[in-house]
Amino acid sequence: MTNVVSELAEIYKTENDVDIKLNFASSGTLARQIEQGAQPSVYISANEKWVDYLINMDLVVPESKEKVVGTSLAVIVPSDSETDTITFSDHFPEKFNGRLSIGDPKHVPAGDYAWKAIESGGYADVLYDRILPAKDVRSALMVVELGEVEMGIVYKTDALKSKKVKIVSIVPEELHPPIGFYASILKNKNNEQTGLFYNFLTSKEAKDIWIKHGFKIE
Amino acid sequence: MTPALSFHIKLQRKDFTLDVKADIPNWITGIFGPSGHGKTSLLNSIAGIVTPDSGYIHLNGDILLDTNKKKNVKIRQRRVGYVFQDERLFPHYTIRKNLLYGEKNPDPELFNEVVDTLQIAHLLNKKPEQCSGGEKQRAAIGRAIISGSKILLMDEPFSALDVNLRREIIPYLNRVHQKFSLPILIVSHDLPDLLSLTDNLLLLKNGQLLGHGKFTDLLDRPENLELMHESGWYNVMHLSVFAHLESKNMVLLKSNKSNLQIQALTQTIGKDVAINQALKVLIKPESIALSKEPVQNISLRNQVEGTMKDVLLKDGLAFCIVDIGENIIVEVTEVSQKSMCLEKGQRVYCLFKSASLKIY
Amino acid sequence: MSELFKYTASEWSAIQLSLYVALICAVITLPLAIVVGWFLARKKFFGKSVLEGIIHLPLVLPPITTGYLLLLVFGNRGVIGKFFYETFGIQIAFSFYAAVIAAIFVSFPLVTRSIRLSIELVDQKLEEAARTLGASNLRVFFTITLPLALPGVISGFILSFARSLGEFGATISFAGNIEGKTQTLPLAIFSEMQVPGQEASTMRLVVVSVILSLLAMIAAEFLNKRVIKSKTA
Numbered sequence: 001m002t003n004v005v006s007e008l009a010e011i012y013k014t015e016n017d018v019d020i021k022l023n024f025a026s027s028g029t030l031a032r033q034i035e036q037g038a039q040p041s042v043y044i045s046a047n048e049k050w051v052d053y054l055i056n057m058d059l060v061v062p063e064s065k066e067k068v069v070g071t072s073l074a075v076i077v078p079s080d081s082e083t084d085t086i087t088f089s090d091h092f093p094e095k096f097n098g099r100l101s102i103g104d105p106k107h108v109p110a111g112d113y114a115w116k117a118i119e120s121g122g123y124a125d126v127l128y129d130r131i132l133p134a135k136d137v138r139s140a141l142m143v144v145e146l147g148e149v150e151m152g153i154v155y156k157t158d159a160l161k162s163k164k165v166k167i168v169s170i171v172p173e174e175l176h177p178p179i180g181f182y183a184s185i186l187k188n189k190n191n192e193q194t195g196l197f198y199n200f201l202t203s204k205e206a207k208d209i210w211i212k213h214g215f216k217i218e
Numbered sequence: 219m220t221p222a223l224s225f226h227i228k229l230q231r232k233d234f235t236l237d238v239k240a241d242i243p244n245w246i247t248g249i250f251g252p253s254g255h256g257k258t259s260l261l262n263s264i265a266g267i268v269t270p271d272s273g274y275i276h277l278n279g280d281i282l283l284d285t286n287k288k289k290n291v292k293i294r295q296r297r298v299g300y301v302f303q304d305e306r307l308f309p310h311y312t313i314r315k316n317l318l319y320g321e322k323n324p325d326p327e328l329f330n331e332v333v334d335t336l337q338i339a340h341l342l343n344k345k346p347e348q349c350s351g352g353e354k355q356r357a358a359i360g361r362a363i364i365s366g367s368k369i370l371l372m373d374e375p376f377s378a379l380d381v382n383l384r385r386e387i388i389p390y391l392n393r394v395h396q397k398f399s400l401p402i403l404i405v406s407h408d409l410p411d412l413l414s415l416t417d418n419l420l421l422l423k424n425g426q427l428l429g430h431g432k433f434t435d436l437l438d439r440p441e442n443l444e445l446m447h448e449s450g451w452y453n454v455m456h457l458s459v460f461a462h463l464e465s466k467n468m469v470l471l472k473s474n475k476s477n478l479q480i481q482a483l484t485q486t487i488g489k490d491v492a493i494n495q496a497l498k499v500l501i502k503p504e505s506i507a508l509s510k511e512p513v514q515n516i517s518l519r520n521q522v523e524g525t526m527k528d529v530l531l532k533d534g535l536a537f538c539i540v541d542i543g544e545n546i547i548v549e550v551t552e553v554s555q556k557s558m559c560l561e562k563g564q565r566v567y568c569l570f571k572s573a574s575l576k577i578y
Numbered sequence: 579m580s581e582l583f584k585y586t587a588s589e590w591s592a593i594q595l596s597l598y599v600a601l602i603c604a605v606i607t608l609p610l611a612i613v614v615g616w617f618l619a620r621k622k623f624f625g626k627s628v629l630e631g632i633i634h635l636p637l638v639l640p641p642i643t644t645g646y647l648l649l650l651v652f653g654n655r656g657v658i659g660k661f662f663y664e665t666f667g668i669q670i671a672f673s674f675y676a677a678v679i680a681a682i683f684v685s686f687p688l689v690t691r692s693i694r695l696s697i698e699l700v701d702q703k704l705e706e707a708a709r710t711l712g713a714s715n716l717r718v719f720f721t722i723t724l725p726l727a728l729p730g731v732i733s734g735f736i737l738s739f740a741r742s743l744g745e746f747g748a749t750i751s752f753a754g755n756i757e758g759k760t761q762t763l764p765l766a767i768f769s770e771m772q773v774p775g776q777e778a779s780t781m782r783l784v785v786v787s788v789i790l791s792l793l794a795m796i797a798a799e800f801l802n803k804r805v806i807k808s809k810t811a
Contacts, residue, residue, distance in 0.1 A: 099756075107772035135772075306703055306706075
């Protein structure tokens with residue numbers, strides 16, 4: 001998310017001469033911040049649940065919830081690993097020693113999706129004490145890059161960005177809820193300025209950028 | 219007699235070079251000189267705290283230092299008992315633990331004797347901060363002796379205490395020397411205090427040894443005279459108590475070797491001092507006046523007869539060495555000396571007030 | 579209200595783990611800090627300022643940076659970590675040991691400073707006197723220097739303990755947030771904070787955190803006063 005959103009913000013800034021300030025963290029963390037009083041104009045979440053949560057708290061404009069892009073989950077290994085391809089449904093826990101790096105399922109959507117896929121795949125009993133929970137996707141990725149674990153699950157879009165990891169499998173989409181990045185507008189900041197940026201995120205111009213970074217447009 | 223301590227030390231200091239060669243017998247020896255002229259550096263070299271640039275140090279036949287043979291014994295192995303100017307008792311230990319620091323299991327007899335001699339029995343369970351300056355000093359001396367020292371070095375033992383307390387330590391030091399037969403080297407810039415303990419002196423100026431020997435012998439040389447004069451010198455007479463003249467509040471002191479006899483105020487000595495008690499009587503050369511005849515109708519108690527032995531002239535002053543049974547120095551102006559024709563062989567009377575006497 | 583203070587198993591686990599890590603860290607850091615503190619206090623040597631700078635680095639670096647650096651050095655591909663991984667198959671990062679190591683690194687500068695200062699305050703003349711009485715350098719250290727520097731040593735120990743209790747950034751980067759293994763109290767508080775609806779849990783953990791820190795500080799004061807009292811009895 002970081003790279004693509006930064007790029008979009010840059011473009012918007014140049015074209016419209018409007019300053020965009022960005023705050024990156026796991027979606028759950030951001031939702032907590034907003035709940036505690038943070039006042040952004042636009043909230044982009046890596047899953048629907050956090051946006052709904054804020055709608056329930058009457059902090060977000062309900063009709064503004066819109067799925068902007070999607071992606072899939074990629075199983076990754078360090079780039080110098082001997083493993084080349086695996087099949088997620090085929091004895092996944094035996095494909096690696098030690099821990100599996102994923103985002104903390106409690107507050108990192110990528111981790112939540114990954115864990116749901118593990119549950120669906122029937123591996124929850126075996127893997128529940130082999131997880132290395134990271135505080136955000138970036139950390140989950142970095143641990144694999146450093147070779148501290150043999151395998152991890154992150155968004156495909158994040159995996160593509162890193163030269164130090166390689167993708168050995170795409171997690172079958174049926175095994176987890178569809179991954180969607182949702183944009184929403186905060187009730188306090190529901191004005192013209194906000195609306196313009198919000199629309200930009202789903203514009204044709206933006207779409208090209210999203211695709212360039214590996215995201216799926218529905 | 220083999221010397222207890224034998225050394226030749228050369229050490230470069232900031233303002234001067236220390237260069238001293240001496241043999242120290244098993245007595246009390248004083249090292250005298252102005253402050254900052256190398257006395258403490260000398261002690262530090264003997265103890266091993268400072269390493270001389272060159273030289274040797276032999277203690278009781280053991281080599282502590284020999285730069286030619288590249289031998290330099292470590293501080294902790296030298297058995298040199300250093301009593302520092304600031305005592306340096308360990309604040310977190312009782313006096314007893316302090317005493318036992320150098321030797322955990324000393325001979326019980328030795329321990330008791332040291333404690334008795336220095337009268338520190340009542341302090342054993344106290345901490346240093348609960349003791350007076352004099353008590354701490356005695357404890358420091360005791361600590362050095364019990365640790366098995368072969369020699370005691372004392373750095374300015376008199377300066378930390380006030381005038382009255384200074385004299386307290388002197389009898390203890392005498393006793394220590396007699397009882398434990400330890401050579402004691404005392405450094406001081408206070409000549410009278412040193413002289414109250416010993417006649418054997420090393421004179422140090424600018425790091426150089428000016429003289430070594432008995433005080434009276436040292437007086438013979440002009441350079442020594444000058445050094446001692448600069449530092450506030452005294453005459454020393456060795457006398458004993460002959461009688462208490464109670465009605466007059468005076469004490470009569472006599473010499474064992476001559477007819478010399480002096481009257482002193484009782485309060486300078488003390489009422490309880492026994493007959494025949496040996497004392498050292500000190501008086502400044504400039505506190506003595508000379509006359510060729512006894513003087514009548516004068517308030518001075520003491521007019522001592524003597525013979526002029528020698529005269530040394532310097533800067534308008536005449537230093538007259540007078541034999542009154544012992545040699546003393548009298549300082550008068552050159553003018554007076556000349557006008558009175560005070561020459562060698564002349565009979566003179568030394569006049570001084572009892573109040574000018576310092577008695578130990 | 580009593581419902582509020584029912585601690586879950588994972589919460590207890592975090593508290594116990596924190597205490598365990600802090601204790602081991604303090605016990606390991608203390609002797610190291612005494613040795614280094616003594617050298618810095620008493621000896622001059624070439625490169626001394628550089629050493630001082632390196633030791634104090636974790637004090638001024640953001641803990642996250644310290645954690646990242648620890649990963650680079652002790653990780654499986656790091657200078658030191660590689661040796662352990664390839665020779666013994668031991669992975670240092672993301673383990674209990676990593677939590678202890680992170681705690682040691684961040685508390686070491688604090689403890690060393692405290693000990694160094696108190697050794698510097700010990701009168702070297704007393705040490706000199708001890709030598710003239712026949713004490714070896716080791717004996718001088720244990721009978722004179724250390725006892726007189728004791729207040730600083732004790733505060734150092736407690737500082738180390740308290741600092742490790744509160745260590746977050748380096749721990750989460752280098753040791754990770756593994757429940758039961760590396761999730762110390764601060765990490766547990768962080769995790770609970772990220773999830774809405776976990777106020778009660780967060781509060782329970784925060785209360786313990788505050789109480790533990792207070793106890794550590796009070797213990798330090800008490801011990802200090804006792805040492806001062808015993809010296810002046």
